[in-house]
Amino acid sequence: MDRLVNTVRPYAWGSVDAIPELLKVAPTGEPQAELWMGAHPGSPSRVDRGEGGRSLAALIAADPERELGAAAVAKFGPELPFLLKVLAAGTPLSIQAHPDLAQARAGFADEEARGVPLDAPHRNYKDANHKPEMICALGEFEGLCGFRAPAEAADLLQSLGVPALTGLVEILRGKPESEALSETLATILTMTGETARTTVAEVAAAVERAAGAEPDGQFAAYAFAAREFPGDTGLLAALLLNYVRLQPGEALYLGAGVPHAYLRGLGIEILANSDNVLRGGLTPKHVDVPELLRVVIFQGGEPGVLRPVADADGEELYPAPIDEFRLSRFTLGDAARHLPGPAPQILLCTEGAARLTAADGSTLTLARGESAFLPATGTDTELTGPGATVFRATVTL
Template identity: 65%
Template sequence: MDRLTNTVRPYAWGSRTALPTLLGTPPTGEPQAELWMGAHPGAPSTLDRGDGPRPLDTVIAADPEGELGTATVQRFGPALPFLLKLLAAGEPLSLQVHPDLDRARAGFADEEARGVPIDAPHRNYKDANHKPELICALDEFTGLCGFRAPAETARLLAALEVPVLEPLIDVLRSKPEPEALREALTAVLVAPAETIGGTVLATTEALERAATDPGGLGLPEALSSSLGSYAAVGRSFPGDPGVIAALLLNFVRLQPGEALYLGAGVPHAYLSGLGVEILANSDNVVRCGLTPKHVDVPELLRIVDFRSADPGVLHPVPVPGSDGEELYPTPIDEFRLSRYALGGTAPTSRRMPGGAPQILLCTEGAAVLTDESSDQVTLRRGESAFVSAQAVDLLVTAADDAPCTVFRATVSL
């Protein structure tokens, strides 16, 4: 059981205040986008067991079975299979998709065989792993997730009354769903540079007008309430075809404690807010837009899932037989995210199971961790600890009986 020292990633889309507020540190004036907790080689956490700070990936590599447990190593290999983050979006992230495991392996092998440098800006696959992910809101969190039904998108675009969008509306109304979505997204992404800028500008201006009177278009609440957010995307990325592509996607507004699971091939973008994110230990991203970075349209079209779907907002569910654990269910094994509420009107202490690698993150109040040897670590807001598979039993207690929330990230075996 070791306290972690974690790295903040200063991506340009990051909030300047959300992470400092949570961590109780002064703002730097620069964006602070993500706090990484885990063993990803790009920014591994460090811990100190009395011999100085060491990266968590190095610690695990020295004794995989001791740190991760035999079952985890047999199932996932000798590396921590998940990465936990605090994510603070002050501006929209790039519109993107992630490959499934087969495509990640094939794409990585192909780029390796062709000698594409791992840090090349046009490289798609940094590793051979897939990247399913889950985001849980800590405050109001907005994003785009998965395709909306083509008929509903056609209704939205028609209400904007932008003549240049008429061909797109016709496609969405006349073709079968997978064909309509594929053709619409392709048309947007391959549109000539000399015309797409005007299309984006006209559409953004129409969205801004509509957002001043969202009820005036006669759209359902789910569409009318999203107009201001789509307009903000257009203002942030003038001339970017991703602005039009974003209109094909569901807008989602999460309240604190609600979550989204994003599987392979699902186009998505986070727009604003602070959340806890957990993902498979991968950095494979194929972008659709809302970014100056490389957009590989053929590869994108190869992996996108061209089906409409409800975003499927998740709520935590009690784990039967547990001591107050609430789980965010997902269909994959590389990670498992749950939370514990302590203190206040809830019990002051909870017992957590051991036997698997886990990272514990405190997001409210302060938590005291006690293992079977009576060793203790106190976590305050934004602080985290790595618990190796050797821990059999763990007691988590709210400091001073004040309300406390602890997220538990581990594997599902």
């Protein structure tokens, strides 16, 4: 068992105090957006096995089968296939979607062949992997997930009373679902000049008025986004998406092609080991409209809010249709829980203190905000700690 030393990513949209509060450290005064746990080359966790500390990525690269297990290496390759994060959004993240595996491989190969530097601001594909993800709320968490049904989106736009939106409403009401959503989004994202400035300003004023009448509803969230990104046509795109308010312990799974944005809150995020993002607004970063439109799935419907399903041993699983990651939670009482060890695992304690006991009798105690890597030993690890909450990230073999 290895206690992890993790890196905090200070993105501008991060919360100043949420991650420090979880870790019980003093805020720096700067936004702290993501705490990374895993072996992603961007910010690999570090472990200390009596040799002064090494990155988890280097340990795995030195002996993948020892750390990940032969079955995981055979199925996913010689790298940890997931990345676990604590995500703290103080302001909205960009509206975005992620490619599927075939799209990622093709996009990465194309940009490599064209010689686009990996760190170029206009680079879309940082790697050749897909990036399905899940967010699980630690507190109340607001986000946007998937398209509204076209009729519902039309009703929302019409309710704002902005004449400039009439054409979008007509598209949404007059065409089949996929065509209606794709044409509406394309119209919004290619809007420029005075038309864009005037329309966005009028919509921002309209959502502010609506938020005043309903200060704790969806319009308050849209008004928040409008204030953070004045003049950004992403505000119009955001109105096409479902507003979701997760309660603590609830989660969302976001597969390839699903447009989404996190607005504010603290959560546990788990994702395949990739950094491929195609943005569609609410951002100063590069927006590649044709590529985004090619990747997005234009299908409306309610977002599927996930709640954990407990098994007989007390493990609460968040089901997801993917094998690269598996997220579950333990809310510990007096009974010990036993974690099977055929695959690599990362454990994160979010409440109380949890004690891990390995098959050889060695122990490790995790306080709130601390995490550990469990290599694939093939033996069980005992988990105890009355009152503790522990999230478990692993793979499905």
